[in-house]
Amino acid sequence: MTSIAFLALFAISIIGYVWNITAVNAIRKGGNRLHSLGYFHGMYAFLVSFIPVFVVILLWLLLQGPVIEWIVAGGLPAGEYDGLGTGEQQLVMAEIKSIARGTIFGEPEEWKIAAAERLTRLYTLSSRAMLIAVVALGLGLMFLSRSKVSAEFRARHGVEHIVSGLMIFCATTAVFVTIGIVASLLFETLKFFDKVSVSEFLFGTNWEPQIPLREDQVAAEGAFGWLPVILGTLVITAVALFIAVPVGLMSAIYLNEFAPCRLRAVVKPALEILAGVPTVVYGFFAVLTVAPAIRAFGAQIGIDVAPNTALAAGGVMGIMLIPFISSFTDDALSAVPRTLSDGALGLGATRAEMVTTVLFPAAIPGIVGGVLLAVSRAIGETMIVVMAAGLIAKMTLNPLDSVTTVTVQIVTLLIGDTSFDNPKTLAAFALGMMLFIVTLIINIFAIRIVRKYREAYD
């Protein structure tokens, strides 16, 4: 029935389109000058009938389920349904629905079968009513737009208004989705803080996310202090930046200023390929190549190295960030006006002097912005660290030790059979919330720096 409604809507909109064009062409043949071309009158008719009715269909489909269930629940015999808790009510309603679909387990009570029939009847009624509403509303809007057709009618502007409205809607979607994500995170996080105090989470130095399996289990009390976890993230991020920033900067400066055209034409796309490698592949590289190599090297010079070091995970993450930083730096350097570097060269500066004294200082806001965005990527990076970093949270700054990160902990907490009412699972949401806040702050900072210094030169 729903597909028929959509087909009807399409048909009506297209008929309106053709009808308006025909009408306006008739006016034109009659010798009148038109304000808008026939095409715009047609588009006007199409958009005016299509968009509102489309929205009506979506709302109808969204709301009919809850409304019908509410009606059915209201019609159930007294005492069988209204006295139950929320979970049990849901169970009863699910059983009624499955009876309505024809899957019957055992011998359901009489009143449940009656309710199922009622449910089916209401659904049929609803979809018929929707079809009628769609056709009526569509036709009404079609006649409305037809009635507006005249030589003076500004259909061109009408179409523009409608389209710009659509664009505003699309542009705000991202904002609303972000708000939705934050809200859902926030909800679970608050539940977590019901069970674990905020101060324990923020300032605790012990992270052992366990819960007792049995009431009488000994020594199974969990500890939820996030400090060792975020410390691990920071260690790995620092290692990654230590590799990515110098290499990225140098390669961008070389490619932008020193490299001959032909080399640039080869190396720049190659760097961009590096940016396109899936992070899981970097993870393989870290686990299978880098970590054993570091361990072997450590053994040779007599240092005991953990099998999954922060150095391996951070180093490979740094490689992942190189193209990111170098492309930001390249953009920032290219944005510095050519006249500035010409001025320095014209005064007898060498290229290296020109880069260090004029070009680089002028490009630094853009570069700092890029580095900060790289930081927030490193903090949020998941796959590499899941594969290459450890699982045990330790308060350590040693990059040769095994550390864990916020993202790794979120993944391990949520993997497997989990119930959503114990602190172990909810801790993942609290960690996610903190991660979100940290990266948000860094991003805001980055954007502000880039904006503030951007118009220093025209």
Added chain:
Amino acid sequence: MYDTSISEKTVTQNSIKFSARNVQVHYGDTHAIKDVSVDIEDKTVTAFIGPSGCGKSTFLRCLNRMNDTIDICRVEGDIRLDGQDIYDKRVDPVQLRAKVGMVFQKPNPFPKSIYDNVAYGPKIHGLARNKADLDEIVERALRRGAIWDEVKDRLNEPGTGLSGGQQQRLCIARAVATEPEVLLMDEPCSALDPIATSQVEELMDELRKNYSLVIVTHSMQQAARVSQKTAFFHLGNLVEFGETGQIFTNPQDERTESYITGRIG
């Protein structure tokens, strides 16, 4: 249209600074400069005029090897500064550019303080032994650039905060600070208003006492006002070169005459 006095401008014979012979420039497949030979005198303003794309800026940029910074550009021929071939392998282009300063079309102060802008050249070339020395060099350059009085109280403010005309005079002061022997100016007034233009033109006349100046200009009035020698370029050829007075009042080539009377351009 032109002041008749220019035809009577006193022309003293000065020593030759630049001597170019049979210069060819290619940009990729484009032959931008075709067989240009010209002598540029010391303590003289030489103007390069001609329609857009005629190669006058390209030729100017050959004189301090700024064309080296462009990958696809090839320069052939012989350009000598005081008898020394500047395209010789032994010549360091960086040293050459300190000797042959350049001022660009658009004022391009560095995003640094006024002081640091002027001190930039002396610092990289090690011209000052100490801070007091550097202060003196900066002051002298700013005075030569005729901008000292306007900026002496705000040397630590950014050079980008000055007006267009002040910025251009700052750039001239910056070029002068490295003690060059020749100053090349690529349309130095095209981004300036008439008042700033006349200030810069006065400055050029002043600078002529100590330097050899070569300017590229689109304004024939400017060439007539400030230069003693004029070279007319057309489609990559040097059509005519001579005393400014003669070029403007009695051109030998009909292309020159067409250009200065406004029939081609």
